[in-house]
Amino acid sequence: MKAASDHTPVLWTPGDWNAFFGFGTNILVNLLVLTGLLQFVLKMPSDIVFGRILPALGLMMFLSTSYYAWLAYSLAKRTGRSDVCALPSGISVPHMFVVTFVIMLPIASATGDPIKGWEAGLVWVFFQSFILMLGGFIAPFIRKVTPRAALLGTLAGVSIAFISMRPALEIFMTPAIGLVCLAIILVSWLGGVRYPRGIPAGLVAVAFGIVISWLTSAFGLGIGDMKLSNVVSAFANFGFSLPVPAVDHVFSGFQYLGIILVTAIPFGIYDLVEAMDNVESAEAAGDHFPTTRVLTADGVVSLIGCLLGNPFINAVYIGHPGWKSMGGRIGYSAATGVMVLLLCWLGIVSLLLAIIPIVAISPILLYIGMLIGAQAFQTTPATHAPAIVLALTPHLAAWAKTLIDGTLTAAGTSASQVGLDKLSNVGVLYHGLEVLGGGAILSGLILGAICVFIIERQFAQAAAFALAAAVLTYFGLMHGESIGVGNGLGVTPTLVVAYGLMALFLFALGRTSFVLSTERPPATPELEPAE
Structure with a gap:
């Protein structure tokens, strides 16, 4: 019989397809939203968006997902288990909006130069990265003294308010696509229904959304709003772009340091607590990862991305139990990183932005929010x-x-x-x-x-x-x-x-020894029957 240390973990399982498509579409949504913010809100030049920011972001995500796949591989090899699931990671969604609307947009508007806004965003991430790296050494103590219900409860709040609500609203704004896609996902991921030839439920849902959206747009029925002209113009951003150092832009942004520190410090602490919550969530699902290494990795890869021109910080994602329940193990994480690298380096993101209706992906985000909210109650007394x-x-x-x-x-x-x-x-x-x-x-x-x-x-x-x-x-x-x-x-x-x-x-x-009652109140108080 082999010892646990002799166990060779399987890098790809059938469940990794489901997790890859689900997590990959989650990341894709964030990429599409992020690109839209840069292009249409900040009015950032296309050569900066597709030639500098996205290539740096792609490398950052590739490093992050590869590292967490390696951590999962190491845990599986050490324990001899075959059910270890890698931590999901990617662009921090709350920070994506904060750095855009609180840092980059005001400075870009005040100076009339979106490049100045970009430079301020780089400095913001620069400081956030060091807060994460330093905070990683106190995080294990905080996890030790804080009850699981508190860690997972505040995480459930994030999932309900900032992950679930927007997708839910989008679903009901376009129900002919959103509700059907939600049903396609729920009957598979919650109901256990398998689609023909094992096609992932997420792929079925997105394919359905694309077909219905484009058909209804073609016939002017008002359900979809897809335009061929957007697809044609997207090809202009095709090309091969590697990340290049942006250290000069980072230092140029230091002139806005006073404005930046007001939000960089509290959001750095937010990152610290959120990462602890997500590591706790993974442990509740059976996978123990070292908090210090996780936080340090987030800080290091974010710093690398920042120095190459990416103004968006990396974070361990909420949702590990969801991807694990789909069958995700090790491979889905690394595969997602490779996918993002190719999308960003080849300029394909703009084409996808023109083809896929966001409402077709919204049910996947809602599903993840549902699982995280439920986990807080299911894994605590x-x-x-x-x-x-x-x-x-x-x-x-x-x-x-x-x-x-x-x-x-x-x-x-x-x-x-x-x-x-x-x-x-x-x-x-x-x-x-x-x-x-x-x-x-x-x-x-x-x-x-x-x-x-x-x-x-x-x-x-x-x-x-x-x-x-x-x-x-x-x-x-x-x-x-x-x-x-x-x-x-x-x-x-x-x-x-x-x-x-x-x-x-x-x-x-x-x-004091003074106690009003020696009996605890029931977990669910019984109500008097109505007369």
Whole structure:
């Protein structure tokens, strides 16, 4: 009988096809959105988009996915297991929008030069990369002291608010394509239905979406909106482009350092916590990966991409349990990296942007969001369910605020101009959304941890997390839109005091033997029957 160390893992399994297509289309959606932001929002020249940014991004993703495939191979070889699934990774989606709208667009608009915006984005990633590399050494300790329900609960909040909702809305805006594609995916990935010749469900869904969209566009039925002229113009971006150093552009962006650090530090911490959450998610699914190596790898590959001209950071993705449940193992990760490398180096992304309707891919993202939200409840004790719900709330607040801000901006106004009192009178508690949603991933983690420790009657640990919340809130890392100390009393001083009082109360409770009840309340309180 072979020892575990003598086991040679299989690099590709039939399930890798499903995971490759599902994960690959997920990455493809992000590439299409990212390219659209660069071209149509930032007005970036095509030679920069397809000749500098995408080639650097492609190399970054190839390095990242190859490294995580190697980590999975090493784990499978060491343990003798055949069910190890590689961590998914790619462009950080929240950061993609933040660096575009908060960093690059304002600077490009102020200077009238999109290249200046690009350079500022490179500096943003430069600092984020070092925060990740340094943070990797404290992440294992944070994972050790933080309850799983808190880590997975705040991750579920991200999945519901920022992964599931937009695809769900897109599906119901074009239901003739979206709902049918959703059904095609769900009957296979949840219902176990196999399509003829083992064709991946994701491929069937996207093929159906392409056919219906183009047919309805051809007959003017209004369901699809695909144009042949877009396909023809996309061929202009074909070519072979290798990444070249962009160190001079990185240093040019340092003139905007003051603006950049305001968001780079808190979002670097966001990356740190999100990566920990996703590693915890993988461990809950049975695959243990070293947190320090994961975070360091994210930082290193992001730095390489940045120095070659890519202003978008790499991140371990949410969704490992989803790809594993599809049968993904090792090969799907490396294959996705090769696919992205070819798409970016050959300029094929613009052609795909013109051929594939986004709504055909939306159900795949919704499915991943569903699994991550479910995992938080399935892999934690039932008694911790209230803590998971509490950890969700900051993300729902952040999502609602994002929609409100976008709506008001489109109308040429803002919440302050409309008036918070007027918004409150119609049920929109804007200030509450602003405070609760600020630093949502940290807020969700801390609130979830406090709740878990209260449920377990470990009041000293709950007090420690409440005290940590006071410190983080003082510096604006929780419940704040920017870091700092305000006028010396903290960014949101009332909340700092409130968390401090909560910590004192919980600490005092932990030091006394006085207990109101010796019985725990039931996980699900029974309701009195209606008369």
